Every structure is written in C-alpha cells, then in structure tokens.
Amino acid sequence: MRIMAQTAMVMALDKCIGCHTCSVTCKQAWTNRAGTEYVWFNNVETRPGQGYPRRYEDQERWKGGWELNSRGRLKLKAGGRLAKLFGIFASPVQPELNDYYEPWTYDYENLINAPAGNDFPVAKPKSLITGQDMKITWSANWDDNLGGSEQTGGQDPVLEKMRRDAEEKVKLEFDSTFMFYLPRICEHCLNPSCMASCPSGAIYKREEDGIVLVDQDRCRGWRQCITGCPYKKMYFNHRSGKAEKCTFCYPRIEVGIPTVCAETCVGRLRYIGIFLYDADRVTEAASVPNEQDLYEAQLDLMMDPNDPEVIAGARAEGIPEDWLDAARRSPVYALAKEMRVALPLHPEYRTMPMVWYVPPLSPIVDVLKEQGHDGEAAENLFGAIEALRIPVEYLAELFTAGDTDLVTAVLRKLAAMRAYMRNITLGDEPDERIAADVG
Numbered sequence: 069m070r071i072m073a074q075t076a077m078v079m080a081l082d083k084c085i086g087c088h089t090c091s092v093t094c095k096q097a098w099t100n101r102a103g104t105e106y107v108w109f110n111n112v113e114t115r116p117g118q119g120y121p122r123r124y125e126d127q128e129r130w131k132g133g134w135e136l137n138s139r140g141r142l143k144l145k146a147g148g149r150l151a152k153l154f155g156i157f158a159s160p161v162q163p164e165l166n167d168y169y170e171p172w173t174y175d176y177e178n179l180i181n182a183p184a185g186n187d188f189p190v191a192k193p194k195s196l197i198t199g200q201d202m203k204i205t206w207s208a209n210w211d212d213n214l215g216g217s218e219q220t221g222g223q224d225p226v227l228e229k230m231r232r233d234a235e236e237k238v239k240l241e242f243d244s245t246f247m248f249y250l251p252r253i254c255e256h257c258l259n260p261s262c263m264a265s266c267p268s269g270a271i272y273k274r275e276e277d278g279i280v281l282v283d284q285d286r287c288r289g290w291r292q293c294i295t296g297c298p299y300k301k302m303y304f305n306h307r308s309g310k311a312e313k314c315t316f317c318y319p320r321i322e323v324g325i326p327t328v329c330a331e332t333c334v335g336r337l338r339y340i341g342i343f344l345y346d347a348d349r350v351t352e353a354a355s356v357p358n359e360q361d362l363y364e365a366q367l368d369l370m371m372d373p374n375d376p377e378v379i380a381g382a383r384a385e386g387i388p389e390d391w392l393d394a395a396r397r398s399p400v401y402a403l404a405k406e407m408r409v410a411l412p413l414h415p416e417y418r419t420m421p422m423v424w425y426v427p428p429l430s431p432i433v434d435v436l437k438e439q440g441h442d443g444e445a446a447e448n449l450f451g452a453i454e455a456l457r458i459p460v461e462y463l464a465e466l467f468t469a470g471d472t473d474l475v476t477a478v479l480r481k482l483a484a485m486r487a488y489m490r491n492i493t494l495g496d497e498p499d500e501r502i503a504a505d506v507g
C-alpha cells in the first residue's frame with residue numbers, strides 16, 4: 069500500500085448560472101498570451117450541447133485514420149485548419165481550430181471613430197489568427213440557442229404565428245426542453261492518459277498533491293497528449309510549440325488559497341479538498357471490466373482519513389500533518405465518499421477523473437409547481453424524481469457510464485436533503501422518514 073494525497077474539486081451543478089466568471093478570470097490568469105487565444109483551461113459548456121472542443125466526447129473521432137472531407141474525398145483526420153496552421157499534416161489526431169473556435173476581436177476603431185450618420189456604427193469581428201474580417205459560425209456555448217429555447221423569445225414573426233395558431237403546442241415543446249451548465253477544468257486524473265501518451269516524458273503528476281503539469285523544458289510539441297486526453301483538456305500553444313494545460317493554480321494552492329476559478333465563482337459551487345488514496349491500486353481500479361463498476365472502484369481508492377492505520381501509512385509516506393488535517397476536513401471526501409452525492413465525469417474513460425459533480429436537481433421543482441404541487445414538500449419528494457425535466461438517462465450518460473439507478477439514487481438523496489433542511493429552515497420538525505428512506 070502506498071498512500072498519497074490528491075487535490076480534487078467538487079462542482080454542484082444546480083448552482084452554476086453559466087456566467088463564465090470562472091472562465092474569464094482563469095483566462096486572465098493563465099492564457100492571456102499569444103499562442104493561447106483559443107485556449108480556455110476553464111470552460112463552461114451548455115448542456116445538452118457539443119462541448120468545447122465540439123464533439124470531444126465522440127471518442128471514435130480521436131482514433132486516427134481517415135475521414136471524408138466536405139467534398140466527399142478521403143483525408144487524414146488531422147489535416148484540418150489548426151493542423152495546417154501549426155504545421156501538422158498527419159498524426160496525431162486532434163481537434164481542428166474550428167472545433168474550438170476561431171478567436172476574434174472587434175474593429176473598435178470603427179465603432180468609436182465612425183463619422184456621425186444615420187446608421188449606428190458596427191464593430192465587425194476580426195480574426196485574432198489571420199487579422200482578417202470574419203464571419204462567426206461557431207464558438208463555445210453556440211448550443212445555447214439550439215435546445216429549442218429560441219422558440220419562446222424574440223420578435224420572430226413565424227414564432228408569433230405559431231404562438232397564435234398553436235399556443236399549447238409551442239408551450240409543450242418548450243416544456244420538454246432542458247438546459248444546464250457544465251463547467252470543466254482538467255480532471256487531474258489519478259490515471260492520466262495525457263501523461264501515458266507523451267513520448268518525451270514531459271507530463272508529470274506531482275507526488276505531493278497529484279496535480280498534473282507539463283514540464284515546458286521537456287515538451288517537444290508532439291501533441292500526442294492532445295490526442296490522448298479523452299476530455300480534450302490539453303492544448304497546443306502555437307507560438308511556443310508546447311503543450312499547456314490547467315495547473316490547478318498550483319502557485320495559489322501552495323500558499324493555501326483556492327484556484328482562481330473557485331475563488332471567483334459567482335455561484336460558490338466549487339469545493340476544493342484533498343483526500344488520501346492507495347496509489348498501488350489505481351491501475352487495478354482503472355481496469356475493472358464493467359464500465360459501470362468504475363465509480364465504485366474510484367470511491368474504493370479513497371481512504372478514511374480518520375482511520376489510524378491510514379494515518380500511520382500516510383505519515384510513513386511523508387505526508388505532512390497539515391495535509392492530514394485538511395484530508396479530515398475535505399469537502400471532496402465528504403461529498404463524494406461519505407454522502408455519495410458527487411459523481412465523476414465520464415468514468416468510462418478510465419483515467420480516474422478528479423473533478424466530481426453534484427448533478428442538477430432543480431427542474432423537478434418547476435414541473436411539480438405546474439402540476440399544483442409543492443416540489444420541496446416531503447410528501448412529494450419521491451414522486452418528484454418521476455417528474456424530472458432533465459432525463460435521468462442524459463445524466464447517466466455523463467456521469468455514470470449509463471447507470472440510471474445510480475443517478476436516481478443521488479437525485480433522491482439531494483431531494484431528501486433539500487426537503488429535510490427546508491423543514492429546519494422554516495422552524496418545522498424535520499421529517500425523519502426522509503432520512504430513513506435515503507440512508
């Protein structure tokens with residue numbers, strides 16, 4: 069047994085409002101440089117949606133080989149615009165520039181200095197890559213308007229006609245849509261495939277806290293890590309010719325302050341903590357045959373920070389006392405292991421990701437209100453799960469390799485906690501049946 073400490077994060081998705089404060093403050097801190105214009109170490113995805121880079125979850129895409137181009141001709145998968153721009157013509161397979169988005173600025177000169185006239189001056193978008201005017205056809209969160217929600221807003225005359233002709237139909241269509249936000253950073257995986265795929269040995273996982281970093285002096289720009297990371301959280305700096313990634317703000321962590329994204333998060337939804345795990349069992353855990361067993365295998369690696377044997381083992385490995393203390397108070401350990409309400413993103417990628425998510429619950433309340441129920445009252449609690457607006461199957465695809473029972477168990481627990489605490493807040497007796505039912 070080799071006990072090590074891992075830094076990790078839990079994000080409670082019900083609280084994310086998609087404001088991108090985290091993305092912007094991260095960008096100002098880490099990727100506000102030439103060569104990283106298109107790079108967002110922290111991004112916030114619209115769900116359902118294609119993500120950033122788009123279709124990164126389509127793992128078949130990154131397996132290499134050939135694909136059809138827009139004219140129906142065969143081309144090497146890595147022969148796209150980003151590839152050509154950076155001199156890459158063949159392997160490795162990586163997203164193209166348009167899969168991220170072509171970064172742009174605006175022609176502010178025209179906006180500010182245009183002569184007085186009848187028309188309002190416009191600031192045309194200008195590519196930060198080519199310096200030319202450009203037409204924006206894709207960027208992160210493009211999906212915001214693709215979930216059906218545009219049917220309810222704006223001055224669209226077709227929509228207005230639809231409203232008049234079939235108001236109920238439109239309402240029903242809107243009611244069946246759903247949307248939530250998924251903030252993402254590098255997962256600082258226990259079993260990082262970026263590290264395994266680097267031919268230069270430039271990527272390393274820090275012994276003291278598990279943060280995964282790229283040694284800029286050793287990186288030779290092979291870009292195999294970009295192919296190898298299933299979350300596509302490794303980026304290529306086309307100016308320096310090196311790979312870059314989220315650093316978990318290690319200079320801040322080292323002096324005891326949180327990551328920039330966590331500190332500036334408007335929803336206060338990011339919880340940072342450390343936990344102790346058995347490093348000798350990671351490979352075995354990542355290799356369990358059934359994908360739906362990976363969650364339990366991952367939890368099983370987390371060790372009880374109050375167990376005297378674990379403490380002794382950690383001390384023997386040189387883990388300092390203040391880290392052991394932090395492990396005992398860790399919200400990550402509490403939410404993931406003790407309460408079992410936080411789930412890993414795509415555990416089936418088998419990298420043992422270390423960013424955990426409390427799945428979103430709020431749509432239940434909306435639906436129940438429409439039905440004339442009080443969605444947060446204890447007696448409606450378990451019926452509420454049946455009235456979910458976000459399909460359990462969708463959440464299961466993201467967080468449990470398709471295990472809907474597991475997602476349902478987490479949602480029931482969240483609903484129970486909400487009802488239980490609500491009673492206390494209102495000065496009522498908490499309903500003990502709730503605690504008994506969800507355990």
Ligand code: SF4
Pocket residue numbers: 254255256257260261262263280296297298299300301302313419
């Ligand atoms: Fe590496 Fe990707 Fe895991 Fe981050 S998410 S540690 S870049 S494999």
Ligand code: SF4
Pocket residue numbers: 083084085086087088089090091112249251332333334335336337
């Ligand atoms: Fe969501 Fe917080 Fe980021 Fe805003 S700052 S998008 S609430 S994670």
